[in-house]
Amino acid sequence: MISLIKKIINSFLSKCNMKIIKLDSINHHDLTNADCNFLSAQYLAKSSHMIFKVKLEDGRTSRGFDMSNNSLDPAIFAISKALKKKLNKNDLYNDILVTLQEQQSLIHFNSAADILDSNISNNFKNYPWWAAVNPWDNQSPDARSKYFPFEVKKNRNNNRMQILTNDPIKIMELDLKGSVFSHAKQYSELIEKININGFRYSAKYGYVNAEMLVDSGKIRWKLGADGNHRGAVAAAMNLKTIPVLITKIIRLEELEYWPNVQNGVFNKNQASKIFNSFFEAKPAGIYNNWIKKIT
16 A cells, blocks of 8 residues: 555656655654744744655756756866866865865855845845845844854864854854865765765765755755755766755745745745746856856
8 A cells, every 4th residue: 555655656756857765754843832824834844754866957056056067056067177087086176176266266255145136135235144044944144144153163173174263253254265175075075985885865874955946836956954065966977866855845836934034034026036046047146257257
């Protein structure tokens, strides 16, 4: 009976280029006391038990670029460029690093408005660049401004880049200066691991988190909080599909219930524009200098 149900569900999902690979442990989220609309609750629940295989060509990076092998996303471009030279180990790392440093020199964030595009929301001009949030995110810009630097510090320390200060501004300044070395190292190591073991996923190997974007029956997906390095490497290595852990389903028709629309950070028009920028793979204008440089 269970296998029949799975077969029926997979048959339906195949129309959306998706397939159930594994049902991970189900986490129950008790929201009975949550002060929110029922439709808002699904964005707060953070369901984490669905794993699907998705097409890379339908993916979007956190910067809003597509996830094809020819993507202009800085990370995917840097990795793909190095792989085309058939480099490995230190040569691979150094080539990726140089490209990432070049990209960094061309892009300067003055505020969170630069990431969201000021024509979408001028409200973010008074926030530091790392406070940029999406309309469907659970975290407000105030909370992200306060806590994100310490999440970055923890992540960098876990990846052999030690940051000692507890000053949020200094943490982010140090991260901007040194993170390219950490990123390049992670990319080069992931390439070697995937070449040897294939693209593995589990609690041990980690997951690529994905947010599903749904508009009138059409589906795209965006990289979530975890697995951005793995996703970029998979795209650059020209993999056609990868398994992703679905963390959120974002339906355009429900935009009025998105957390940062409900709390007034974005109005419906702004929320719709940001959704479409990801759905159509149109990154913010802050990346124009980088795009002009490499095209």
